[in-house]
Amino acid sequence: AQSVTQLDSHVSVSEGTPVLLRCNYSSSYSPSLFWYVQHPNKGLQLLLKYTSAATLVKGINGFEAEFKKSETSFHLTKPSAHMSDAAEYFCVSYNKLIFGAGTRLAVHP
């Protein structure tokens, strides 16, 4: 069975500091993996996607993620957090659209 695990339910950072949201996957093959963001009272928005073309994927709003097969990870990063980044983030495996439990990112002034 395929699954994704988001290792942190909550992450809190100060504005201007780096962001790291962790995601591990389990699969017998290299999956397609995505990161989505959900702002309060808004729909889900695609941040970026990995589909085996390149291991480092750049997304919107300065986010990027690196696929590491040896670590079965697809962590989401951003060099400098902005207040508007506060939201819930989901790592998603694209076989039957399996969601991780989500990580709530808080950004403090």
Added chain:
Amino acid sequence: DGGITQSPKYLFRKEGQNVTLSCEQNLNHDAMYWYRQDPGQGLRLIYYSQIVNDFQKGDIAEGYSVSREKKESFPLTVTSAQKNPTAFYLCASSRTAVNTEAFFGQGTRLTVV
């Protein structure tokens, strides 16, 4: 404009009544999905359909039913057998069931009183 539409945005029902949530897409997508979102639990898959006239149970299908008679429509019925129906329900569609981006509706918040 192409997209995926859920209606209504808010829905109230009395306990013991069945209720059907609507999901329509005009993206010509083969695959459609229903999720339930509860605080602190992310999105859990209820049912999905890879193609018209076919659907499969997800992780939490008990107390729910679906149909996929038309490609553009995937209604979800929350039956009286669902023990905790109050939740936020999200519908999604994708071109295929594997490796393609999904598009999400704005969700329906169901409250059972």
